[in-house]
Amino acid sequence: MHYIIMDLEWNNTYARRIKGFINEVIEVGAVMLDENLEYVDEFSRIVRSQIGKKLRGNVKRLTHITNDEVRHGEPFTKVMSEFKAWIGDEENVVLTWGDGDIRVLIENYRYLNGLQILPFLTNYMDIQRYFQIKKEIPKSKQIGLFAAAELVGVDAEDFAHHRALDDSIMTAECMRRVFDKNDFFDHIVVCDDAFYQKLQYKPHAIGNINHPLVDKSLLSFTCDKCGTKGEQLTDWRYGNQFFRANFHCPVCDYDVRVAVRFKKYFDRLETKKNVSIISNEKVKKGAD
Numbered sequence: 001m002h003y004i005i006m007d008l009e010w011n012n013t014y015a016r017r018i019k020g021f022i023n024e025v026i027e028v029g030a031v032m033l034d035e036n037l038e039y040v041d042e043f044s045r046i047v048r049s050q051i052g053k054k055l056r057g058n059v060k061r062l063t064h065i066t067n068d069e070v071r072h073g074e075p076f077t078k079v080m081s082e083f084k085a086w087i088g089d090e091e092n093v094v095l096t097w098g099d100g101d102i103r104v105l106i107e108n109y110r111y112l113n114g115l116q117i118l119p120f121l122t123n124y125m126d127i128q129r130y131f132q133i134k135k136e137i138p139k140s141k142q143i144g145l146f147a148a149a150e151l152v153g154v155d156a157e158d159f160a161h162h163r164a165l166d167d168s169i170m171t172a173e174c175m176r177r178v179f180d181k182n183d184f185f186d187h188i189v190v191c192d193d194a195f196y197q198k199l200q201y202k203p204h205a206i207g208n209i210n211h212p213l214v215d216k217s218l219l220s221f222t223c224d225k226c227g228t229k230g231e232q233l234t235d236w237r238y239g240n241q242f243f244r245a246n247f248h249c250p251v252c253d254y255d256v257r258v259a260v261r262f263k264k265y266f267d268r269l270e271t272k273k274n275v276s277i278i279s280n281e282k283v284k285k286g287a288d
């Protein structure tokens with residue numbers, strides 16, 4: 001088993017054919033570890049830009065890659081076929097810090113080669129996600145690679161920041177520090193059709209109240225002071241991801257605004273319900 005820890009540098013550029021912006025890969029770096037997490041080999045290539053003519057200022061500043069280097073790089077297709085050959089036939093897992101690099105690669109393959117899948121990819125793991133689980137960092141707070149390195153005592157100063165190979169070596173160091181054979185393998189995913197569908201799925205709020213996933217029982221209000229079922233004052237209106245309606249508790253005599261969101265993810269539905277009191281103040285003021 002080989003671990004392929006990969007990192008990319010990319011340049012955001014306008015792509016005429018799709019009339020939109022694309023993150024064009026300009027550098028591919030990777031380090032290969034064996035099953036004992038020992039260093040085996042490394043891979044580093046600059047990719048010749050085919051979509052963008054010039055690197056953005058922030059890319060030049062961060063990476064220190066120059067326009068001249070990118071002009072003299074190898075074409076994307078050649079780099080990726082060399083990468084596939086370098087990975088070889090040994091069973092492997094490709095790991096990246098967050099899944100952004102994988103998304104960018106899919107975008108590049110599609111634009112430049114017309115391919116919908118990554119030919120070198122059989123097993124994948126988001127090592128940032130695993131790192132956060134092991135370090136008990138909530139999903140909502142994504143930790144950057146340098147912060148992660150510091151957290152586990154890897155001296156980030158030893159690395160050339162924002163260069164693909166150095167970032168991949170630093171990622172490998174972070175992986176070594178949190179690797180736990182008891183749960184590591186549970187986080188490896190097979191790159192089948194569902195993998196690509198899930199990766200490209202755009203989570204969205206459901207806006208049609210008659211959608212089968214809309215649980216009508218949540219579109220209600222029960223007063224938490226007295227337990228009475230509230231009277232609905234207004235129709236449900238959808239806007240800004242939420243269905244909203246006003247309710248009244250006849251016992252306690254106050255009004256609330258109820259907001260419910262049904263958010264669809266690839267393999268789950270997330271519901272959120274907010275209740276806020278709207279009328280107590282108004283009622284009092286009106287009575288004065």
Ligand SMILES: [Zn+2]
Nearest residue numbers: 223226249252
């Ligand atoms: Zn009540």
